[in-house]
Amino acid sequence: MSQGVATSQTVTHRFDEECSLIMKREGIIGICGLEGVGKTTVLAHIKNKFLSLPPNGFYLVIWVSVSRPLRLEKVQEIIGNQIGFDGDQWKSKSTDAKAEDIFSVLSKKMFVLLFDDLWEKIDFLKVGVPFQNMPNGSKIVFTTTSKNLCNLMGANRIVELGLLSRIDAFEFFKKRIGEEVINGDQTIFHLAKLVAGKCNFLPLALVSAAHTMSCKRSPQEWHHALEVIKKFISMELVDRGVPGTGIYAVSVLKFGYDSLTFTARSCLLYCTLFPEQYKMLKDDLIDYWICEELLGEHDIRAQFKKEHDTRANLQKLGFDIIDALVNAYFLEEENQYVKMHSVVRSVALQIAKQMREKLFVQAGANLTEMPRVEISKRVRRISLMENSIRNLSEVPKCTDLKTLFLSHNPLTMISGDLFLLMNTLQVLDLSHSSMEELPPGISKLVSLQYLNLSYTCIEKLPYELRMLSNLKYLNLEHNDLLRVIPRQVISSLSSLQVLRMFRCGFSLVEEDNILSDSNMHVNELKLLKHLNVLSITISLASALETLSSTHILPSCTKALSLECLWGSKSLNISFLAAMKHLDTLEIHRTDHLEELNVDFRMDGTDIEEFGNIHDSWILRKRSFNSLQEMCVGNCSHLRDLTWLILAPNLEVLRVTFCGKMENIISNEQLGKILNGVENLIAFAKLRVLVLENLPKLRSIYWTALPFSLLNKIRVLNCPLLKKLPLNSSSARGNPVIILAEEHWWEDIEWEDSAAKTIFSRHFISMPD
Numbered sequence: 001m002s003q004g005v006a007t008s009q010t011v012t013h014r015f016d017e018e019c020s021l022i023m024k025r026e027g028i029i030g031i032c033g034l035e036g037v038g039k040t041t042v043l044a045h046i047k048n049k050f051l052s053l054p055p056n057g058f059y060l061v062i063w064v065s066v067s068r069p070l071r072l073e074k075v076q077e078i079i080g081n082q083i084g085f086d087g088d089q090w091k092s093k094s095t096d097a098k099a100e101d102i103f104s105v106l107s108k109k110m111f112v113l114l115f116d117d118l119w120e121k122i123d124f125l126k127v128g129v130p131f132q133n134m135p136n137g138s139k140i141v142f143t144t145t146s147k148n149l150c151n152l153m154g155a156n157r158i159v160e161l162g163l164l165s166r167i168d169a170f171e172f173f174k175k176r177i178g179e180e181v182i183n184g185d186q187t188i189f190h191l192a193k194l195v196a197g198k199c200n201f202l203p204l205a206l207v208s209a210a211h212t213m214s215c216k217r218s219p220q221e222w223h224h225a226l227e228v229i230k231k232f233i234s235m236e237l238v239d240r241g242v243p244g245t246g247i248y249a250v251s252v253l254k255f256g257y258d259s260l261t262f263t264a265r266s267c268l269l270y271c272t273l274f275p276e277q278y279k280m281l282k283d284d285l286i287d288y289w290i291c292e293e294l295l296g297e298h299d300i301r302a303q304f305k306k307e308h309d310t311r312a313n314l315q316k317l318g319f320d321i322i323d324a325l326v327n328a329y330f331l332e333e334e335n336q337y338v339k340m341h342s343v344v345r346s347v348a349l350q351i352a353k354q355m356r357e358k359l360f361v362q363a364g365a366n367l368t369e370m371p372r373v374e375i376s377k378r379v380r381r382i383s384l385m386e387n388s389i390r391n392l393s394e395v396p397k398c399t400d401l402k403t404l405f406l407s408h409n410p411l412t413m414i415s416g417d418l419f420l421l422m423n424t425l426q427v428l429d430l431s432h433s434s435m436e437e438l439p440p441g442i443s444k445l446v447s448l449q450y451l452n453l454s455y456t457c458i459e460k461l462p463y464e465l466r467m468l469s470n471l472k473y474l475n476l477e478h479n480d481l482l483r484v485i486p487r488q489v490i491s492s493l494s495s496l497q498v499l500r501m502f503r504c505g506f507s508l509v510e511e512d513n514i515l516s517d518s519n520m521h522v523n524e525l526k527l528l529k530h531l532n533v534l535s536i537t538i539s540l541a542s543a544l545e546t547l548s549s550t551h552i553l554p555s556c557t558k559a560l561s562l563e564c565l566w567g568s569k570s571l572n573i574s575f576l577a578a579m580k581h582l583d584t585l586e587i588h589r590t591d592h593l594e595e596l597n598v599d600f601r602m603d604g605t606d607i608e609e610f611g612n613i614h615d616s617w618i619l620r621k622r623s624f625n626s627l628q629e630m631c632v633g634n635c636s637h638l639r640d641l642t643w644l645i646l647a648p649n650l651e652v653l654r655v656t657f658c659g660k661m662e663n664i665i666s667n668e669q670l671g672k673i674l675n676g677v678e679n680l681i682a683f684a685k686l687r688v689l690v691l692e693n694l695p696k697l698r699s700i701y702w703t704a705l706p707f708s709l710l711n712k713i714r715v716l717n718c719p720l721l722k723k724l725p726l727n728s729s730s731a732r733g734n735p736v737i738i739l740a741e742e743h744w745w746e747d748i749e750w751e752d753s754a755a756k757t758i759f760s761r762h763f764i765s766m767p768d
Contacts, residue, residue, distance in 0.1 A: 019045045022141060025157050028131065030150030031143045033161035035343045036204030036249050039143035042161065043114050046141060050112050051735060059761045060111040061735065067277040068119050068342075069366055075127055076102065079113075084712065084739040084764050095126065102128030105764050110135045115142035117277065117342055121152045163201040170196045172203065176210030181217065191222040198229045200248035204329070204343060208256040211328045229255050253347045256328055264321050266294045268330055271340055272348045273383035273405055275364030279337040286318030287498065291450035291473055292402055292426050295321075311497050311532045358400065362387070370395065384409065385429070392418065403427040407452065410434045416441045423447060431455050431475065443467040453479065454500065460484040466492035475500040477535060487512045491524040499528070502535035502559040502584070518543030526550055535559035535584070544575070554578035561586040570595040573643060577623035586631040594637040598623075598646065598673055625649055633657055642669035645680050651709075653683070654690040664691075664700045683707065690714045691721070701725040704751055708734070715740040716766060727751035728758060738763045 019042060022029055031039050043063075050061045062082045064075055076098045080090060083105050090098070106113075107130045115122070124131040124140070131140060131154075144150060150158045164172065173196040174182050182192045195213065199205035209229075216222055232251035257265060267289055274280055289295050295314045322338060325331040330348075331338040340348070352359050358380040362371055367387040375382070375396040382395070383405040392406070393415045401422055407429045416439035419425070427450040436457045443464035451468070454477040461482070466489045474496060476482065482505030490499070505515050514521040518540040525534070525547075534556045538544050544562070547553050557579045565571070565587070573596050576582060587593070624647040631654040632641065640663045644650060655661060663669075665682055674680070682701055683689075687709050691697065697718045704727035711734055715721065721744075728751070738745075742765040750756045 016045065019049055022046055022157075022159060023049060026137060026139050027134070027156035028154055029139060029141045029157045029159065030147075030153060030155035031141065031159045031161060032145065032147045032150055034163070034202065034249075035145055036202040037161050037163065038203045039161055040116055040341075041203070042159075043116055043141065043143055046112070047114055052733075059109045060106070061114070062111060063114045063116070065116050065277040065339075066118050066122075067275055067364060069364070070118075070120050070122060071364070071366070072123070072126055073098075075122065079127065079129075082737075084714065084737045099126060099128035103130055106130055106138075107133075107135070108765075110137045112138065113140045115140070118142045118144045118149060118153070119146075121149065164203065164206075166197070166201065169199065169201040169206060173199070173206050173210055176207060177214050181214070185219060187219040188222050191219065191226055195222070195226055195229065198226070198233065198248055199252050202249045204341070205249040205252040207329050209252045212256045212259045225255065228258070249343065250347055250350075253344065254351065256330070257347070257351060260324070260328065260330075261321075263294060263317075264324050267318075267321050268325055269348055269352050269359070270294065270381075270403075271331070271338075272345055272352060272359065273361055273363065273381060273385075273403065274340075275386050276342055276345060277339060278364075278386075279334065279339050282319065282322055282336055282338060285322070285338070286315055287450065287473055288403070288427055289318055289321075290314050293449075359383075363405070390434075394418065397421045399424065401425050405429045407431040407433065412436065414439055419444050426450065428452070433457075436481075438462050438465070440464045446470065449473065449495075451475070455479070457481050461486065461489055463489060465489050468493060470495055472496060473498040476504045477502045479504050481505070483515065484513050485515050487514060487520065487524070490514065490521075491527040493528070495530060496528050497530050498533040499525070499531060500533070500535045500559075501537060503561050503586070504537050506537070506539065506563060519546060522546045522550075522553070525553060532556050533558055535561075537561040537563055539564045541565055541571070548575040548578055555580055557582055559584035561588065562590065563588045565590045565593065569593060569637075570597060572597055572599050574598055574623065576627075580626060582626050583628040585627060585629070587633075587635060588631070589634045591634070591636050593635055594639070596638065596641065596643055598643045628652065630654070636660060640664065640666040640669055642666045642673055645670060645673060645682050648680065649685050650683065651685055652688045653686060654688075655694060656690070656692040658694055660696055661694045662696050662698055664697075665702075666699075667702050681706065683710075685709050688712045691718050692716045694718045695720070697721050699723070704730055707731045707736075710734060710736050712736065713738045713740075715744065717741075719744070722747065723749045724759075726755055726759060728754035730755070735762050739766050741766055 023046070031042055033039050047061055047063055060083060062079055064078045067074065073095055076095060077091065079102055080086065080098060083102070085101055090101070106128070113129060129140065142153065147158060147160065170193055173192065177192070182189050195209055196206060199209050213222070213225060216225065229251055232254045233247060236247035236251055257268070260268065270289065270292070271280065271285070290311070295317050322331065326333045326338065330340070330344050332341060349361065358376060358378050360375050360379050360382045363383045364386040367384065367389055369389060370392060375398070377396065377398055378400050379398045380400050381403040382398070382401065385405040386408040389409045389411060391413045392411060395418060399421060401424060404425060404427070411430070411433040412435060414435065418439065419441040422445060424447050425445050426447050428445065428448060429452040431452040431454040433456050436459060438458065438461070440462055442462065445468060447470060448468050449470055450473040451471060452475040454475045456479055458479055459481050461484065463486045471493050472495050474493065477500045480503070514524055518538045519542060522543050525531070531552065534553060535558050536547070538547065538560065544565070555578070558581055560579070560582060569592055571593060576585070627647040627650055629652040630644065630647070630650060632638065633654070633656045636659040638658050639660055641655070642663070642665050644653070645665060655664065683705055686707060688711070692714065693716065695717070698720050700721070703725065705725045707726070707730045710731045713724070713736060736759060738759060740763070745763055745765070
């Protein structure tokens with residue numbers, strides 16, 4: 001789903017008029033109006049219009065969704081990501097240093113900077129935006145509910161977005177439902193006008209009501225709906241719980257909420273635990289729901305009995321619920337992520353409060369310590385994520401607590417007694433913290449099903465962790481400092497369904513430590529009978545062979561990191577064929593490795609699967625279909641990655657510090673891989689290409705490629721690379737950010753002058 005509310009032709013025409021006025025203006029432009037009136041939709045129209053300009057139009061189009069309270073570093077991160085600044089090194093810079101980087105880019109380019117949902121004044125200078133001396137034609141456009149804020153922001157023009165007219169609102173409502181439903185019955189036609197009127201002519205409320213009513217076919221149902229909405233309006237008149245939002249819009253959203261299934265309502269309220277404008281990865285959200293047992297209950301049981309609620313079934317149900325919430329406009333979809341509209345989140349929090357849904361939410365509230373307010377002992381969910389809390393010596397004794405979010409805090413200490421009275425806790429997220437150790441008291445969390453320890457500073461897992469026999473999800477990814485996982489800790493977690501250990505530690509401490517012996521590690525994994533999802537780091541070729549030969553582990557491996565793989569100059573990666581769900585592969589610090597080859601030798605199983613086929617081409621062609629991200633680093637003897645021609649769905653490719661890498665796809669090696677059978681289009685779905693510190697690299701591909709989805713190229717310290725596989729037809733319609741040294745860019749050879757003009761639009765010079 002695109003940003004903002006879907007519109008009918010009538011409403012789109014109105015937005016087009018506003019967009020045309022804004023497109024002609026320069027400087028700072030404010031769009032103000034009630035929540036739900038369509039400000040985000042107008043902003044999205046502006047974005048799309050600028051992206052569709054010809055090569056001589058705007059160069060950089062940047063979208064920033066602003067959360068409350070305003071956090072400068074978050075705004076800088078969002079802008080930085082869209083102009084090529086990312087990675088841990090940039091994120092670790094100070095706000096002043098980031099501001100300098102952003103300024104250095106924006107001061108040299110024409111840009112349009114779009115801020116959605118401002119609630120307080122933003123200091124452009126501290127962000128790094130050159131607002132006082134913007135390049136000719138550049139502009140900043142922001143949306144807000146406050147006309148006064150437009151003045152404070154120094155807007156050169158203010159566009160006030162009013163309510164739809166009665167006629168336009170009803171026309172919009174009819175088109176969303178289907179004119180045949182409304183026009184087919186005179187009573188429904190009359191009632192539909194009344195329902196649309198209760199939406200106060202706000203597009204967001206009209207869309208919500210239209211979705212809820214789209215399946216209603218009888219006058220009785222329409223009359224009942226009208227009465228319910230009136231009832232909600234009466235209640236809102238008594239207690240107006242959402243400042244700045246019309247009581248009619250709130251009432252309609254509550255009506256839509258009541259029309260959801262019980263499970264969908266529970267899942268929606270769970271989404272309020274995240275900060276405003278937070279992008280929730282769908283897979284992660286469903287994992288939370290599964291481990292808090294929100295799925296598999298009530299109306300879900302009509303489809304699956306609980307004993308048959310396998311993880312695959314629950315995941316499917318989770319995606320179905322997300323689809324239902326998106327279609328009802330309670331969630332906004334963006335690729336693999338969803339987020340809540342600020343109005344919807346405010347209403348959902350109000351509903352939770354009125355229902356006495358036991359939530360305590362202070363996510364992204366700029367806290368430095370545990371809030372000194374009274375928290376009910378019966379609270380079921382606490383979210384303190386995205387704050388600045390360093391120590392947590394006590395949390396109220398909440399005997400019914402099921403979910404505790406503490407992620408994205410600089411936590412260094414958690415009291416050992418903290419978990420003693422949390423025997424009902426099912427979900428604990430401590431990711432992205434500075435914790436160096438877990439207190440032994442974690443063994444008291446006997447009901448725990450979800451534990452996220454990714455991106456922490458933990459050095460050793462406590463032996464007591466093995467007591468968590470109900471644990472279904474354990475995430476240890478990107479724990480670079482982790483050195484010890486005692487034997488039998490992982491294998492004792494007999495209920496584990498998801499185990500994530502990608503880029504998880506490395507150790508030479510050998511005694512009773514599975515991180516020092518990949519074979520020991522894999523043998524423990526073989527004891528986990530319920531494992532569905534695995535990400536893992538391997539450092540021995542023999543362990544890799546053991547992993548590949550097991551019956552269950554290959555099929556559940558989603559991400560694989562091969563680090564310091566000893567004892568092999570050549571690696572036959574055909575073992576990946578058994579990893580049918582592998583989407584991420586990394587190969588790092590494997591200095592002896594000279595060759596990655598693809599040698600499919602079909603055994604009896606393969607022949608039985610494919611019939612009387614003596615050529616391995618079919619098996620070869622489909623073996624890497626699931627691979628989406630590939631990273632190769634510090635492999636000093638590798639010369640090419642030609643086998644990637646067999647990865648048609650690859651989206652991200654990063655190659656760094658490979659001293660002898662000469663080609664990404666080698667024409668000579670390609671013939672050996674394809675064996676003269678068929679030509680394939682390389683990198684058909686590639687979005688990101690990063691090439692750094694490759695002193696002998698001469699070619700990515702010998703001819704221009706379509707690159708229909710490409711949006712970023714980063715090339716640093718590749719002095720022999722003189723040509724990119726791009727022409728004027730490549731990446732057509734896509735703005736491709738290209739980051740490289742200025743002197744290298746000036747020496748690039750092009751297929752035609754038009755290509756240079758097109759791709760120079762988004763070139764960003766990086767320091768030599």
